[in-house]
Amino acid sequence: MDVSVASWLVIAIAVAAANLPFFNDKLLALVPARVFVTGKPLWVRLAEMVVLYFVVGAIGMALEAQIGTRFPQTWEFYAISACLFLVLGFPGYIVRYLRRPHN
Numbered sequence: 682m683d684v685s686v687a688s689w690l691v692i693a694i695a696v697a698a699a700n701l702p703f704f705n706d707k708l709l710a711l712v713p714a715r716v717f718v719t720g721k722p723l724w725v726r727l728a729e730m731v732v733l734y735f736v737v738g739a740i741g742m743a744l745e746a747q748i749g750t751r752f753p754q755t756w757e758f759y760a761i762s763a764c765l766f767l768v769l770g771f772p773g774y775i776v777r778y779l780r781r782p783h784n
Contacts, residue, residue, distance in 0.1 A: 687744040695737045696769050702729040703773030709733075723778075734766045 701710055706721055708714050709729055714721050745751050 682744065682748065684748055687748055691737065691741045691744060694740060695766060698733040698737050699730065699766050699770035700773035701733060702726040703770065703777040726777075730766070730770055734763060737766070738762070 702721075703726060706714055706717075708721075708725070709732065714725075717725070742751060
């Protein structure tokens with residue numbers, strides 16, 4: 682796989698994963714959340730984002746290892762990528778909590 686294709690693949694997966702908790706009411710899009718009567722609360726959605734951040738990071742590391750040598754990352758990389766993951770999830774947050782219904 683080419684480096685450019687792998688980069689765009691990780692970005693596309695990150696966009697989808699960052700918005701996934703806001704567009705469905707299942708836990709990690711797999712398990713029905715019957716525990717919550719009115720839907721998932723915000724803290725559960727944010728916890729899902731943390732889990733999905735690590736899943737996307739693992740996919741990125743696997744693709745980087747497949748291409749060649751993995752580069753060592755420091756705390757700055759993880760801080761910036763976590764903030765970027767939150768920014769990528771902002772459209773889902775807007776649709777879920779700030780958009781007014783048409784009624």
